Amino acid sequence: MEEKKISEKYNLKDKVDENFYLQSTEQVAVQLLNKILVKCEKDGTILAGKIVETEAYLGKDDAASHSFGGETERNRPMFEKGGILYVYRSYGIHHCINIVTEEKSIGAAVLIRAVEPLAGLVLMKRRRGTDNIHKLCNGPGNTAKAFGFTKDDNFQSLLSENLFITNNRILPKSKIIKTQRVGISRSRDQMLRFYIKNSKFISRK
DNA sequence: ACTCCGATGGTCT
DNA sequence: GACCATCGGAGTG
Numbered sequence: 001m002e003e004k005k006i007s008e009k010y011n012l013k014d015k016v017d018e019n020f021y022l023q024s025t026e027q028v029a030v031q032l033l034n035k036i037l038v039k040c041e042k043d044g045t046i047l048a049g050k051i052v053e054t055e056a057y058l059g060k061d062d063a064a065s066h067s068f069g070g071e072t073e074r075n076r077p078m079f080e081k082g083g084i085l086y087v088y089r090s091y092g093i094h095h096c097i098n099i100v101t102e103e104k105s106i107g108a109a110v111l112i113r114a115v116e117p118l119a120g121l122v123l124m125k126r127r128r129g130t131d132n133i134h135k136l137c138n139g140p141g142n143t144a145k146a147f148g149f150t151k152d153d154n155f156q157s158l159l160s161e162n163l164f165i166t167n168n169r170i171l172p173k174s175k176i177i178k179t180q181r182v183g184i185s186r187s188r189d190q191m192l193r194f195y196i197k198n199s200k201f202i203s204r205k
Numbered sequence: 206a207c208t209c210c211g212a213t214g215g216t217c218t
Numbered sequence: 219g220a221c222c223a224t225c226g227g228a229g230t231g
Contacts, residue, residue: 055223064223074216091224092214098223111223141224183223203224
């Protein structure tokens with residue numbers, strides 16, 4: 001019944017198409033805000049949440065990007081055509097998910113940093129070990145854990161039945177906050193982090 | 206409020 | 219061997 005409420009409020013059939021992911025990475029990062037990430041588990045459980053915080057990582061000239069310097073074994077998904085997942089392990093402990101953008105061989109992606117949970121909260125709470133809804137997906141590592149993303153989901157298409165993003169109401173420009181990216185040491189000056197103003201679900205102020 | 210730090214493993218030099 | 223696109227808990231004020 002949780003899923004029913006969601007489908008009344010949001011049109012989960014209005015999936016984002018491939019062209020969306022082929023836009024400039026900064027555009028995708030901004031436009032992902034307010035959209036709904038949907039993942040269907042093998043047992044039928046639907047997980048969904050509104051994307052409230054993103055970061056753009058540009059191509060091989062962006063010193064903060066994993067793609068910096070060119071293609072390697074790890075960053076190979078980033079050099080694929082936009083519309084797939086790039087999942088990496090962070091600090092040996094967490095997983096983080098990125099949405100690959102632009103054309104093949106560009107090497108760019110958008111990091112999903114925080115999500116406002118909408119459906120599948122029982123499973124998310126169990127995976128995260130907390131009932132605090134504001135802490136289920138408040139950061140890239142926590143988001144991946146709540147949604148159950150692992151290295152197995154690397155290269156996974158976002159144009160599939162089990163994993164996709166849907167359109168939602170357009171976010172007014174006045175609600176988009178643009179800041180420096182967090183947790184990086186190089187290219188700190190670039191303003192490539194975006195989040196929804198006043199959201200209680202972002203990773204940090 | 207803040208800072209510090211340990212956990213833990215893959216990737217790259 | 220160094221470096222992380224993190225997180226949560228401990229300590230301090």
